[in-house]
Amino acid sequence: MVWQSRGTSGRAHPTVPAAEPAWTAPLKDLTYLPIPVSRQDIQLLRTAVLGVEAHLEEIYSGTSLYFPFYEYGGRELRATQAYLAKFPAELIPVLGLNQVPGLAAAGKTALENP
DSSP, rough: EEEEEOSSSHHHHHOOOOEEEOOOOOSOOOOOOOOOHHHHHHHHHHHHHHHHHHHHHHHHSSSSOOSSSEEETTTTEEEOSSOOOOOOOHHHHHHTTTTTGGGOOEEEEEOOOO
């Protein structure tokens, strides 16, 4: 695969993109969102998203939450850099994803079962 690291290490040692050993994992049963959630959408919902995170931290105190967003510089939310990330069911209504096929099967959320 031809790529160039863009993280902290990649910025510290810039190189020309080159073919490197890599692996891929095709997604199975992928469902695209009917309306994509943009970065701007996430920023507009920042308070609600952080509220979900705070509530989950309260419920699951003492454990790693692995929330899909983090507050950067106290002014914006950014997606957590990960190959795979957990996505709490509590964010589905906050982001307006209630109508996405298959999400009803996700089960009850911690907010429904405090």
